[in-house]
Amino acid sequence: MRIGVTALGTESARRQLASLGKSIDPVLRGTLDTTVGNVRKTKYTPEIAKMFKSRGWVNKRLIIKRVNAKKGRFDARLIPSSAGVYVNEYRKWGYQLVTPTRARILVGSFKGHKVAAGFVNPASLGRQPWSTRSGKKSRQSKELVAAMAPSVAFYFKRLTNSATLTYTNRFMSAEFQRRYRRELLKG
Numbered sequence: 068m069r070i071g072v073t074a075l076g077t078e079s080a081r082r083q084l085a086s087l088g089k090s091i092d093p094v095l096r097g098t099l100d101t102t103v104g105n106v107r108k109t110k111y112t113p114e115i116a117k118m119f120k121s122r123g124w125v126n127k128r129l130i131i132k133r134v135n136a137k138k139g140r141f142d143a144r145l146i147p148s149s150a151g152v153y154v155n156e157y158r159k160w161g162y163q164l165v166t167p168t169r170a171r172i173l174v175g176s177f178k179g180h181k182v183a184a185g186f187v188n189p190a191s192l193g194r195q196p197w198s199t200r201s202g203k204k205s206r207q208s209k210e211l212v213a214a215m216a217p218s219v220a221f222y223f224k225r226l227t228n229s230a231t232l233t234y235t236n237r238f239m240s241a242e243f244q245r246r247y248r249r250e251l252l253k254g
Contacts, residue, residue, distance in 0.1 A: 080247050087251070094246045096134045099143035102239040103131050107145055110231050115222045118157055118175050128219040147223035151215035154183050154196040160216075162187040162194075172196045174216040177225065185214025 081091045107129050115129070116122040128148035134141055154160050154172055160183070162170035168190050172183040185198045196214035 080243075084247075084250060089250060089253075091247075092136065094243065094250050095141070096136065097246050098239060098243045099141075100131075100133045101242050102235065103133070103143040103145050105238055105242075106231070106235050107131060110234060111145070111223060111226055114177070114226055115219060118159070118177075118222070119152070119219075120156060120158065124156070125219065129223070147218070147220040149218050149220040151184075151218050154185065154214045154216050157216060160196065162189065162196075164189060172214055172216070176217075177222070181217050183214050183216035 080094070084091050084094075107126070111129055112122050112125050116125045119125055128150075130146045130148070132140075132144040132146060134143050154174060157174045159175040161173050161180075163173055164170045165186075168188050170187040170189045172185045172187055173180040174183050183196065185196050187194055187196055195211075198212040198214045
């Protein structure tokens with residue numbers, strides 16, 4: 068999913084700073100980096116962290132790629148991990164009985180729950196979430212693997228809506244104006 072956000076008025080600011088012998092690139096770089104960090108901190112991490120272990124755990128899976136003009140990349144990106152998450156990484160998970168020895172795994176979501184790819188044996192003592200996925204293994208070694216649930220990218224996509232984009236645009240415009248005025252005052 069790719070969403071573009073643009074700052075208005077950059078051309079006139081570029082001309083005005085050029086007349087002072089300054090470049091607008093540091094202003095834009097700082098604006099983009101600060102905006103991405105703020106959006107992750109205020110919009111995504113608090114909501115997604117409610118379901119998982121901690122904010123730090125979520126931040127490791129919401130990677131910020133900052134502006135790197137040396138590599139020719141003049142955009143800042145927030146990249147969510149699309150790798151599945153083990154059910155044990157969730158704060159809350161439960162199961163719904165299907166048969167006496169099989170139950171469906173349910174993990175907490177924003178509104179309600181999601182079904183994870185796996186099962187629980189409610190008749191066992193441990194009641195661990197096990198995966199139903201099978202790989203190519205020999206018949207002798209069919210070991211159980213922990214069940215996987217929806218990724219951080221799934222929740223990221225659900226949180227990205229018009230309200231988030233509006234907030235991002237407003238914050239970026241305000242940050243650009245603040246940095247631009249500061250650069251003009253340096254004169």
